[in-house]
Amino acid sequence: MNPTLPAALALVSLLLPGLASARTVYRCVQSNTVSLATAPEPGSKCTPQQIDDNAVQTPNLWGNMGIFSGTLYEREQDGALVYSTRNLPGSRVFLKFTVATPPGEPAHEGLGKVGAPQLNRHAKQFKAAAKATGVDDAWLRAIAHAESNFDAGAISPKGAQGVMQLMPDTATEYGVADPLSAEQSISGGARYMKALLRRYKGDRVLAAAAYNAGIGAVTRYKGVPPYAETLAYVEKVSALYVRYREAMGFKVETPAK
Numbered sequence: 001m002n003p004t005l006p007a008a009l010a011l012v013s014l015l016l017p018g019l020a021s022a023r024t025v026y027r028c029v030q031s032n033t034v035s036l037a038t039a040p041e042p043g044s045k046c047t048p049q050q051i052d053d054n055a056v057q058t059p060n061l062w063g064n065m066g067i068f069s070g071t072l073y074e075r076e077q078d079g080a081l082v083y084s085t086r087n088l089p090g091s092r093v094f095l096k097f098t099v100a101t102p103p104g105e106p107a108h109e110g111l112g113k114v115g116a117p118q119l120n121r122h123a124k125q126f127k128a129a130a131k132a133t134g135v136d137d138a139w140l141r142a143i144a145h146a147e148s149n150f151d152a153g154a155i156s157p158k159g160a161q162g163v164m165q166l167m168p169d170t171a172t173e174y175g176v177a178d179p180l181s182a183e184q185s186i187s188g189g190a191r192y193m194k195a196l197l198r199r200y201k202g203d204r205v206l207a208a209a210a211y212n213a214g215i216g217a218v219t220r221y222k223g224v225p226p227y228a229e230t231l232a233y234v235e236k237v238s239a240l241y242v243r244y245r246e247a248m249g250f251k252v253e254t255p256a257k
Contacts, residue, residue, distance in 0.1 A: 024048050027061045028086065028256075035086035035256035036061055039077055042088070047202050061203075063238065065101045068255050072097060086256035114239045117141070117247035121150035122163060125183045129190035135197065138248055139204065140190055142240035143211065146233060152182040164189025208237045 026037045028044035040046040049061055073084055073091035083094060122144075130137035147165035148154035155161050159168060162176075162185030171179045176188035193207060199215070200206040209224040210217075212233040217225040224234055 023051050025051050025061060028084070029253065030086070030256070032251040032253050033086070033256040034062060034065075034253045035084055037082065037084035037086070039080075039082040039084075041084055041086060042077075044086070049201060049203055061205075062099065062101045062255070063242070063253055065253070065255060067098065067101070069096065069098045070255055070257070071095075114236055114243065115145065115149075117240075117244050118145065118150060119244075119247055122152075122182050122186060125186045128183075129186045132187070133190045133194040135190050135194050136241075138244035138250065139241055140186065140193065141244045142237050143189065143193065143208070144186070145240050145244075146237045152185065153180055161185070164192075166192070204241070205234055205238070208234045 024038075026040055026046040026048055028035045028037055028041045028046040030041070030044040035041065035044070037046065070085050071087070072094045073087055074081060074094040075084070075088060075091040076082070084091070119141075121141075126137050126140050126144075129135070130140060144150055144163050147160075148163050150163055152163050154163070154165065156165060160166060161168070161171065161179035163182050164185045166174070166176060166179055166185060166188055168179070170192055171185075171188055174188040174191045176184045178184050179188075193211065196207040196210050196215075197204070200210070200218075205224060206218055209230055213225045213227060213230045217227075217230075224230060
């Protein structure tokens with residue numbers, strides 16, 4: 001038996017009463033290894049994510065890890081059966097799976113290649129914005145890299161402006177008086193991203209999709225909108241995030257075993 005991960009999670013949902021249309025999956029991190037579970041894992045930092053079975057696309061909770069094979073384990077925790085992709089004490093093999101996460105380069109020509117990290121671009125401003133908002137510095141840089149390639153004077157055909165390519169209404173909402181000021185754009189973009197991450201409970205994939213296509217589109221499609229540009233954008237930003245974390249000296253997360 002070798003289903004994909006979404007199929008594996010769907011199978012798990014059938015075993016859990018009351019979760020016919022939606023379920024909570026926990027993304028758990030321990031020593032830079034990632035696992036998905038139906039309950040918080042002891043010893044891991046776990047973030048709950050709501051999965052809507054009616055969504056157009058199952059969100060990628062893993063990150064950018066290529067194609068890998070893993071195992072879904074079953075064990076008892078607090079008197080109930082729980083499932084996890086991490087082999088914890090008392091676990092037994094439930095099924096095997098293979099999952100494909102976003103590749104390193106996007107397929108959409110309009111967004112170009114991912115490119116190498118540029119740590120020298122507006123470094124002071126990114127550091128300050130990350131400290132002020134709590135949004136990962138590497139994530140903010142990945143967004144700016146994909147949006148404008150760090151060009152403070154960039155203006156898109158749709159009217160987005162500056163390093164973080166804020167639309168005029170968004171710039172006004174977040175107090176950006178001069179969207180072509182790198183400092184103001186990065187600060188406003190970081191505050192906007194903080195709001196998106198709060199809305200989507202830390203799900204960077206949905207936050208990136210909303211940054212590109214708008215909150216309304218994510219709500220309408222109950223997940224990442226099936227737009228070619230948005231799909232490529234999410235893929236690109238996810239790949240860039242991994243590269244910026246590596247370049248900034250952070251250990252890369254890998255699947256738990």
